[in-house]
Amino acid sequence: MISWLPAQYSKWVAFGTGVGIEIGRADLNVLLVKSRPQGSRILGSLTLRNFRDDSASDWGRHYTKFLQKQGAGHLSATVLLPRDEVIVRQIAMPGVAAKDIGSALRFQLDSLHPFPEDDVLHSWARIGKTTDVVVGIVRRSVIEWYSVLFEEAGVNVAAFSFSAASLYAAARFYRMPPARGFLTLFPDNGRIEAYGESKARPLFSVTLVQSELVQSEDRARDLALAELRLPPETQPLLSTELLPGPLEAPEGFEFSREALPYAAALAGACSWLALPLNLLPDNRRHASSRAMFIPTITLLMLVLLGAGALWAQSAYENQRYLDELQAQIRQLEPLAARAGKVDREIAVTRNHIDMLDRFRVRSKDDLDALNDLTRLLAPPAWLQVLDLTRKDATMTGNIDQATGLLKLLDSSSQFQDSQFTSPLQRTGDSEEFRIHTLRRQPSR
Numbered sequence: 001m002i003s004w005l006p007a008q009y010s011k012w013v014a015f016g017t018g019v020g021i022e023i024g025r026a027d028l029n030v031l032l033v034k035s036r037p038q039g040s041r042i043l044g045s046l047t048l049r050n051f052r053d054d055s056a057s058d059w060g061r062h063y064t065k066f067l068q069k070q071g072a073g074h075l076s077a078t079v080l081l082p083r084d085e086v087i088v089r090q091i092a093m094p095g096v097a098a099k100d101i102g103s104a105l106r107f108q109l110d111s112l113h114p115f116p117e118d119d120v121l122h123s124w125a126r127i128g129k130t131t132d133v134v135v136g137i138v139r140r141s142v143i144e145w146y147s148v149l150f151e152e153a154g155v156n157v158a159a160f161s162f163s164a165a166s167l168y169a170a171a172r173f174y175r176m177p178p179a180r181g182f183l184t185l186f187p188d189n190g191r192i193e194a195y196g197e198s199k200a201r202p203l204f205s206v207t208l209v210q211s212e213l214v215q216s217e218d219r220a221r222d223l224a225l226a227e228l229r230l231p232p233e234t235q236p237l238l239s240t241e242l243l244p245g246p247l248e249a250p251e252g253f254e255f256s257r258e259a260l261p262y263a264a265a266l267a268g269a270c271s272w273l274a275l276p277l278n279l280l281p282d283n284r285r286h287a288s289s290r291a292m293f294i295p296t297i298t299l300l301m302l303v304l305l306g307a308g309a310l311w312a313q314s315a316y317e318n319q320r321y322l323d324e325l326q327a328q329i330r331q332l333e334p335l336a337a338r339a340g341k342v343d344r345e346i347a348v349t350r351n352h353i354d355m356l357d358r359f360r361v362r363s364k365d366d367l368d369a370l371n372d373l374t375r376l377l378a379p380p381a382w383l384q385v386l387d388l389t390r391k392d393a394t395m396t397g398n399i400d401q402a403t404g405l406l407k408l409l410d411s412s413s414q415f416q417d418s419q420f421t422s423p424l425q426r427t428g429d430s431e432e433f434r435i436h437t438l439r440r441q442p443s444r
Contacts, residue, residue, distance in 0.1 A: 167242070
């Protein structure tokens with residue numbers, strides 16, 4: 001139970017879903033309850049009749065189907081042992097530190113039960129903020145028998161507890177029980193279970209068998225009130241007055257008959273609000289809900305958050321570095337622009353120089369070609385038309401014998417592949433010719 005949380009505020013952390021099972025004389029009463037701060041809702045109930053005589057696998061199959069239908073197959077149950085199989089003791093521990101209570105109880109445990117020492121299991125818890133503790137004692141053989149039975153049925157059990165522990169917790173989920181003290185009676189086929197609280201007895205639980213001593217419910221009430229030190233005229237509370245009523249319940253639900261499994265289901269749904277009284281050995285306990293994955297999920301979320309933080313820091317550093325580079329680039333952009341402008345001006349100047357060089361070279365080549373033609377076509381030969389380009393030359397003229405001109409031109413250093421473009425024509429003492437020739441490109 002959360003010790004630091006005031007009882008009147010416990011409902012604000014009452015989140016959970018629990019399965020409560022009451023082991024009756026012949027039947028198992030099963031209740032599935034969802035708890036929320038605004039109240040509880042009963043999702044379903046099941047009665048497994050004559051479970052001791054039927055095959056465990058048969059009634060276990062009905063139990064599993066019941067939970068799966070409600071989407072609660074992952075839940076483990078809080079089981080209430082028969083009250084007459086559990087010894088409940090209240091012991092005052094004034095002046096004993098919480099860490100020493102367990103050791104102090106072990107010293108006097110033998111005086112609290114009549115069973116052999118090696119055939120006993122017990123569990124204890126401090127009762128609220130009092131100096132008293134409640135101790136539950138049961139024979140080990142009883143726990144072993146029920147454990148094997150539920151395992152054969154496939155029923156996962158989170159806790160073997162008893163009615164007083166569940167009633168104490170459930171009575172405080174959404175409201176506080178009467179501070180002056182109270183008594184509640186649970187009749188059951190010739191037996192009467194009495195549960196109450198008072199200043200003298202912070203937690204009182206006993207089973208009375210109707211006999212010559214206890215002939216009626218009134219007699220049981222008088223005996224219980226005497227133990228609680230409450231006025232004889234005190235009227236017992238109904239179970240509906242002690243426990244918070246559900247906001248919703250299936251049709252046919254009888255609160256008075258199913259009050260105990262209801263209290264067990266509430267205690268199982270919010271175990272942090274209940275007394276830590278569990279008679280089932282640790283090695284046989286099953287997780288009661290998906291809450292067992294909360295630590296793993298929390299650690300995973302922390303790892304993801306850490307990885308996200310590292311990624312964010314890396315992205316931030318990269319962005320900051322990029323911003324610094326951009327700032328430096330903006331500072332150097334004017335210089336880069338001036339440098340680019342100078343490079344462009346240099347390229348334009350170089351192009352002009354290259355063009356001038358080409359013109360200079362072209363003029364020299366053209367003059368060399370003209371000189372060569374002047375030398376080759378010596379008088380009396382003469383040219384009427386000369387078309388000189390960078391690649392070829394076309395010429396029209398007269399000479400006394402034109403047949404040797406092609407060979408003469410090809411033998412020069414300026415021309416090649418010379419040919420007549422029209423037939424030779426004799427005019428007087430000379431022949432008129434028209435020649436096309438290619439210019440040799442100088443090697444540089």
